[in-house]
Amino acid sequence: MLARSFRDLDLAEDAAQQAFAEAATSWPRTGVPESPGAWITAVARRRAIDRIRRESRRDTKQRQAVASTAVPAWPDFDLGGESVDDDVLRLVFTCCHPALAAPAQVALTLRLVAGIETTAIARAFLVPEAAMTQRLVRAKRKIRAANVPFRMPDDARLPDRLGSVLAVIFLAFNEGYIASSGDGVGRPDLCEEAIALARLIVDLMPDEPEARGLLALMLFTNARRRARVAVDGSLVRLVDQDRTRWDQQMIAEGRELLRRCLRQGRPGQYQLHAAINAVHTEAATFVDTDWHQILALYDHLLEIAATPVVELNRAVALAEIDGPHVALVAIDRLGLDGYHLWHAVRADLLRRCGRDDDAGVAYERAIDLTDNPAERQLLQRRHAELPTALN
Amino acid sequence: MTRYLMSVCYSPDATPPTANELEVIMADVTEVHRQLRAEGSWVFGGGLHDPSTATVVTSQDGTAVTTDGPFIDSKEVIGGLSIIDVADLDAALEWAERTSRATRCSIEVRPFVDDHPE
Numbered sequence: 001m002l003a004r005s006f007r008d009l010d011l012a013e014d015a016a017q018q019a020f021a022e023a024a025t026s027w028p029r030t031g032v033p034e035s036p037g038a039w040i041t042a043v044a045r046r047r048a049i050d051r052i053r054r055e056s057r058r059d060t061k062q063r064q065a066v067a068s069t070a071v072p073a074w075p076d077f078d079l080g081g082e083s084v085d086d087d088v089l090r091l092v093f094t095c096c097h098p099a100l101a102a103p104a105q106v107a108l109t110l111r112l113v114a115g116i117e118t119t120a121i122a123r124a125f126l127v128p129e130a131a132m133t134q135r136l137v138r139a140k141r142k143i144r145a146a147n148v149p150f151r152m153p154d155d156a157r158l159p160d161r162l163g164s165v166l167a168v169i170f171l172a173f174n175e176g177y178i179a180s181s182g183d184g185v186g187r188p189d190l191c192e193e194a195i196a197l198a199r200l201i202v203d204l205m206p207d208e209p210e211a212r213g214l215l216a217l218m219l220f221t222n223a224r225r226r227a228r229v230a231v232d233g234s235l236v237r238l239v240d241q242d243r244t245r246w247d248q249q250m251i252a253e254g255r256e257l258l259r260r261c262l263r264q265g266r267p268g269q270y271q272l273h274a275a276i277n278a279v280h281t282e283a284a285t286f287v288d289t290d291w292h293q294i295l296a297l298y299d300h301l302l303e304i305a306a307t308p309v310v311e312l313n314r315a316v317a318l319a320e321i322d323g324p325h326v327a328l329v330a331i332d333r334l335g336l337d338g339y340h341l342w343h344a345v346r347a348d349l350l351r352r353c354g355r356d357d358d359a360g361v362a363y364e365r366a367i368d369l370t371d372n373p374a375e376r377q378l379l380q381r382r383h384a385e386l387p388t389a390l391n
Numbered sequence: 392m393t394r395y396l397m398s399v400c401y402s403p404d405a406t407p408p409t410a411n412e413l414e415v416i417m418a419d420v421t422e423v424h425r426q427l428r429a430e431g432s433w434v435f436g437g438g439l440h441d442p443s444t445a446t447v448v449t450s451q452d453g454t455a456v457t458t459d460g461p462f463i464d465s466k467e468v469i470g471g472l473s474i475i476d477v478a479d480l481d482a483a484l485e486w487a488e489r490t491s492r493a494t495r496c497s498i499e500v501r502p503f504v505d506d507h508p509e
Contacts (some may be wrong), residue, residue, distance in 0.1 A: 099484070146393075147393040147502060
């Protein structure tokens with residue numbers, strides 16, 4: 001009954017809208033909370049739960065009658081109760097159901113769980129608002145028509161399904177992180193929203209090390225944000241970053257999370273990526289980086305998730321240990337010709353091998369394949385710095 | 392409960408199974424159907440002859456036009472179907488997985504309209 005009433009996802013959406021209305025009225029009085037995203041999630045959560053409870057006490061007829069009248073005042077909040085958490089998790093797993101396409105999963109999660117307005121989601125993903133509205137409408141209609149269950153997956157499916165939840169969160173984060181260096185004007189802070197969502201999952205599923213690993217990974221990454229973009233808006237490479245500008249508080253939190261999840265002894269790709277990032281944060285300068293440790297972590301990562309992109313990243317570490325020639329051999333067999341970062345890494349390696357002409361060609365390919373203005377700017381500068389640059 | 396149509400999709404370009412393989416497939420499919428019946432989830436189903444055996448009838452202005460051949464020429468065709476009645480999409484997907492394993496084909500799952508009598 002409860003599930004049936006909440007399966008009408010418009011309820012959840014209403015709750016999110018109310019949270020925004022609440023934010024608008026209470027922030028001027030109390031000041032903007034430290035993490036507005038997390039705050040709104042918490043409020044929307046209370047609202048949604050509150051409405052579920054209210055609705056679940058009524059039969060359908062009464063509910064229909066009530067729906068047309070004014071919204072009653074909230075009863076007292078009960079954030080600690082088990083069923084509250086369960087309902088939030090059910091909502092998350094429903095939004096990230098594999099029967100929905102990944103873009104729809106992300107949009108639904110941001111709308112219904114994080115409570116971001118459709119306009120803002122559309123802006124974040126650079127699609128027209130009408131298209132985003134359509135995406136959400138279609139997804140909700142599918143959930144209703146196909147009878148996607150509003151419940152936690154069973155134990156056998158949980159690892160897979162949690163995987164798609166974490167992937168959705170990471171997708172939102174990356175969209176925010178990559179965009180944050182571009183013309184990020186007026187886009188919602190997806191990184192912060194993604195971190196808030198991951199906190200929610202860690203909170204509700206404390207026994208899942210990968211959720212904690214993902215949160216740690218995003219904190220480590222986000223900690224470098226200020227140092228990652230130069231005054232002119234171009235990207236700053238890890239080697240050139242001013243490490244004193246890294247957010248030490250985020251790094252410390254990431255380390256604590258990582259320590260806790262690694263202790264569970266069930267490493268996964270997010271934990272390993274987080275561990276690689278942790279090693280970087282431990283080095284005071286680029287040359288102090290423990291590359292052997294990083295290489296070992298990449299090897300471990302390849303054992304559980306062998307992808308050409310992981311191989312490419314491993315080669316970057318390999319170049320610091322065995323030199324650019326060895327790394328070049330390693331990346332040349334990856335078949336990533338359509339990937340701008342493959343050309344960018346290759347260009348840097350060729351340059352270090354003294355093959356400036358080849359490096360120039362590789363930079364040009366990388367620039368051609370890059371959509372992001374900040375990345376393009378960095379690549380153009382690197383290209384122009386070549387002693388034999390043709391232009 | 393919701394009723395779903397499970398369509399067995401295959402590519403006509405793919406190499407058809409040998410007689411022996413087909414025998415194994417039929418046995419596996421029959422077993423899935425038996426399980427569906429045992430759980431009370433079975434509504435209807437069966438295999439189809441290939442699309443070249445299809446006939447299309449279109450009624451226009453009171454006259455019916457009958458044409459030879461399938462209505463839609465597509466890269467994938469439907470080799471058979473089952474209609475099942477189960478609790479929700481997750482249950483349907485579970486059966487689709489078993490049917491896919493048995494048929495060695497992709498299964499498209501679609502819900503029937505008007506299946507939520509309150």
